[in-house]
Amino acid sequence: MAGTELGGKRVVVIGGSSGIGFAVAARAIEAGAEVVIGSSDGEKVGGAVGRLGRQASGSAVDVRDEESLAAFFSGVGAFDHLVFTAGDWGSFRAPRPVAELDLGSAGEIFTVRFWGAVAAVKHALGGLSENGSVTVTNGVVAHRPRRQAALSTAMAGAIEHLTRALAVDLAPVRVNAVCPGLILTEVWNNMPEDQRDEQLKRMTGSQPLPRAGLPAEVAEAYLYLMTGSYSTGQVLIVDGGRTLV
């Protein structure tokens, strides 16, 4: 039976066609919400809506394109909670020493995750309830910089500061972020299983919880931030203890 935590609420998940966003959509439906998902590939959106069932709908939206966002939100109408998990995995994310950065393209790492979040919030505001919330997504690289990944840390950190700033700017709408550690989403499907297991072990083996997280485990954090009516400007880390060691 559906829960009632989000009964009667409408939740929009941009990035909801796979991975963490899909898990948030599924969990929100379980909690009683009606969910609208969006991502850039219409076929992926259709497939995900089919798997989520009758309480879900969705359409294609590209967060790099303001017109696309405006059309998406005019189709959504009034809603209660915005969740933003959109992220791309282009070659611009490959490790690179600062001395070798192509400054002409280096900023692309901000395009979907940071500027996409800003643009989504901008276009969501017309339909978003004053009693509602926005939850965006960064990652533990914000707190645990890696060699040759300075811009990833800068981008993830910028999302945390954006969260605090928007919590003040958009109040009484609550604005929070979830900061996941390594989560086993579809991104890992492209790698041969033995290679994947080896890499996951190397990346998570020294954590207090020495394994990758499941999308459903991190989805709980979004549910809390949507329903936790006295939390705003917070970054909820769900990382198996990665940031502690």
Ligand SMILES: NC(=O)c1ccc[n+]([C@@H]2O[C@H](COP(=O)([O-])OP(=O)(O)OC[C@H]3O[C@@H](n4cnc5c(N)ncnc54)[C@H](OP(=O)(O)O)[C@@H]3O)[C@@H](O)[C@H]2O)c1
């Ligand atoms: N998985 C992890 O270990 C991990 C760890 C830390 C942080 N994170 C962060 O969590 C977020 C979600 O990660 P994930 O693992 O769930 O990734 P994922 O499975 O690849 O999901 C990303 C989603 O974003 C959508 N998307 C990509 N480009 C878009 C665009 N231009 N416009 C609209 N939607 C777009 C994708 O759908 P389309 O292809 O249809 O556009 C997909 O629905 C990312 O920001 C990632 O950095 C993930």
